[in-house]
């Protein structure tokens with residue numbers, strides 16, 4: 001499962017954050033996950049809850065996920081719009097395919113609460 005390797009990478013990052021803050025443990029982790037990241041948020045939560053038990057410093061941590069919608073900017077008419085379909089979208093007002101992604105590719109830790 002793709003999500004397990006993401007969680008393992010995240011744990012290294014969390015260990016670094018805990019060390020830098022001289023924290024005993026991490027109590028809450030908030031993630032930003034864009035719709036275009038391809039991550040299944042339920043699988044990510046499941047993987048986190050399974051893996052955290054092997055790491056005392058995050059064993060009681062709660063995971064929260066902010067799903068970021070996919071937003072495109074049209075380079076032709078300057079319209080910004082949210083897209084449901086991630087494949088071959090076109091501008092909803094002028095039908096152009098000359099688009100730039102504004103958000104939806106996020107895949108990172110937004111904030112962490114620690115117990116010191």
Ligand SMILES: [Zn+2]
Nearest residue numbers: 074077091094
């Ligand atoms: Zn347009």
